Amino acid sequence: MKFYHFLLPLAALVLISLPLVNVLRGMSTGKKARRNIVLNLCAFFGVCALAVVMPVGGLVSAASEAAAAGSAAAGMGYIAAALSTGLSALGAGIAVAAAAPAAIGAVSEDPKSFAKALIFVVLGEGIAIYGLLISILILNRV
Template sequence: MNSYWILLPAIIVALIAVPLVSVARGAKTGKHARNRIIGNLCMFFGVCLCAVLFPVGALAAEGGVVASIVGTSAQGMGFLAAALVTGLAAIGAGIAVAAAAPAAIGAVSEDPKSFGKAIIFVVLGEGIAIYGLLISILIINKL
């Protein structure tokens, strides 16, 4: 066994967990919050650097564990399209719900009988994400 198998995951877990120390201590505002953001950014780029310098795929290929992945560029573009459809639909649904839910809460607080009408607008926003997921499933089925 190569020592990278033990060291690399330990380094990555440590880089991800270090910024959480200030969260566990309860630092929420001021200088601690700024240090926490800077720490998160540094640890993120540290994990990215570890992924570039020590590719795990190369380590797994040495042991003969990973088989080669064969596909066409059209399949790759299809998977990217499916990911974009799902992601952008979820963002759109989030924006729609962010606008509709507070308005629905305000309407229900003034008139409790308007709950049924108000909840329909919130559900319509959520439908956008479901449509995006459906389209991505159809794209992946064609690949």
């Protein structure tokens, strides 16, 4: 095995976990939190650049080069499934982040509004379920 088979996953792990050091220290407020977010994004794109520049496919799969060359369409299908699930979960998180505190406030003022408030929170979660269903349909085609 070559040295970068061990070095690249280690570098990826360090780049991804680097912003968490300040979070564990409790220094994640204000400008420091903004700097941590920027650092986390840079680490993510750095790992993506490493994955493009120096692929380590031999570690992940034992497929031959001929089989790997023919599976470009399958790879795009897997990327599409991952994007549909990930982005729909992100959208659901944003929706629930806005709806849940409002629902809690409405229920604390009027306990009879629990069912109405719960419906709005569940509608936000439905977005993630739709994305998961789309990714299952994509994976059935691959």
